[in-house]
Amino acid sequence: MADETIKNDEVNRRQFFMKLGLGSLSIAAAGTAAFSYQYLEPNVLFEPSPVVNAGKPDRYPLDSVTLDVNSGIYIVHSQEGYFSLSAVCTHLGCLTAWKPELNMIACPCHGSKFEQSGKKIEGPAPKPLPWKRIWLNDDGDLLVDRSTDVQAQARDSFVRV
Amino acid sequence: MAKTVDQYLDDLRGTRVWRSIFRSGTGSSTLKRALAIQQNVFLHLFSTKVRTRMLSFSATWYLGTLTLGTFLILVATGIPLMFYYHPSVPQAYADTKDLQFVVSSGLFLRNLHRWSAHAMVFLVFAHMFKVFYRGAYRTPREFNWVIGVILLLMTLLLSYTGYLLPWDQLAYWAITVGSNIASAVPVMGEKIHFLLLGGNAVNANALLRFYVLHCMILPLAAMFFVAIHFWRIRKDGGLYSHDSEPAALRANVATDAAPAKEAQ
Numbered sequence: 001m002a003d004e005t006i007k008n009d010e011v012n013r014r015q016f017f018m019k020l021g022l023g024s025l026s027i028a029a030a031g032t033a034a035f036s037y038q039y040l041e042p043n044v045l046f047e048p049s050p051v052v053n054a055g056k057p058d059r060y061p062l063d064s065v066t067l068d069v070n071s072g073i074y075i076v077h078s079q080e081g082y083f084s085l086s087a088v089c090t091h092l093g094c095l096t097a098w099k100p101e102l103n104m105i106a107c108p109c110h111g112s113k114f115e116q117s118g119k120k121i122e123g124p125a126p127k128p129l130p131w132k133r134i135w136l137n138d139d140g141d142l143l144v145d146r147s148t149d150v151q152a153q154a155r156d157s158f159v160r161v
Numbered sequence: 162m163a164k165t166v167d168q169y170l171d172d173l174r175g176t177r178v179w180r181s182i183f184r185s186g187t188g189s190s191t192l193k194r195a196l197a198i199q200q201n202v203f204l205h206l207f208s209t210k211v212r213t214r215m216l217s218f219s220a221t222w223y224l225g226t227l228t229l230g231t232f233l234i235l236v237a238t239g240i241p242l243m244f245y246y247h248p249s250v251p252q253a254y255a256d257t258k259d260l261q262f263v264v265s266s267g268l269f270l271r272n273l274h275r276w277s278a279h280a281m282v283f284l285v286f287a288h289m290f291k292v293f294y295r296g297a298y299r300t301p302r303e304f305n306w307v308i309g310v311i312l313l314l315m316t317l318l319l320s321y322t323g324y325l326l327p328w329d330q331l332a333y334w335a336i337t338v339g340s341n342i343a344s345a346v347p348v349m350g351e352k353i354h355f356l357l358l359g360g361n362a363v364n365a366n367a368l369l370r371f372y373v374l375h376c377m378i379l380p381l382a383a384m385f386f387v388a389i390h391f392w393r394i395r396k397d398g399g400l401y402s403h404d405s406e407p408a409a410l411r412a413n414v415a416t417d418a419a420p421a422k423e424a425q
Binding site for chain 2: 040041042045046047092093094109
């Protein structure tokens, strides 16, 4: 009979096929996991465009804060010009509301309060309401890009008409 | 001479068809009764023998059993509700209203589903408090406590996913807030938020995902863990385990029992 003693670091035929089999199964399992993850992540979203047409600037009187409920933005007409503010609370995403009698923006969910410039007055919101990019198109309509934050109070964050 | 109902039942249990389904056969001997439990796929999850003391109300307040009861009611009422509910943005709210006002017994089924869901959350907590204060989580039943925590999580997730389905203001904003809490998870929070909703906001994809989670994935997962939970009660020594009593109490029982042994 042939010498069948095997050194510890050697692999016999059965172990080799076992490793090959388990290795292939592991790779297949990893591939399935990757495909499942990709499958669950939609490639096309049927969501509204981030760019919103807010209409003609003269719709918004001076010193007014106007909420567009459907798009979740404020159009503020201040002395410095028009600017746009996200109306989505930075705490947990509720839609805030402008309270003219208190002269502030308030969130109905957990009571966060903001100034008309978006600056935080009171939590639990961790951050101020972000400003959104606003510009005039060729027809003279105000457009707001909800996906682009701009610096608050910066000169080019306003639209002047 | 006329046969009694019991005799008819005994005859029935003796028939070949009955014996092919229930193998343990007739008779009330300890063996037959043990076999009746052990050979039934559902009952075999439970201990074949239980002390009558452990089946008294004071032992467990029946909280675990009652929780299972609410779960079964939720399955039994939830499936018929699915016949009239379309998980789509234009229809979900209208369907819920139809169930409330138009469908025969819809109001009853929906309210039963809703109240059972509330009761189930309450009972799960009550059951866990009872287990905690009674010390029933101690060795050898630590792992069943872990399964119990998973089942608590399942219960809460089932409640949460079901909350969106009426598609009213309360549902929409509750899920907006809840899913934003998920994005607070470090590193992968935004990813979880996106995968959970199937998008960036609570919308058609989110409604459908929550519907599938609520009606398929979570109930099946819950049943899976419930089966393990019951099986573990049996394997960890039944509803009462002397081993899980505190050492001082065990010592007391030992000294109480000792003289009786000497007297023999």
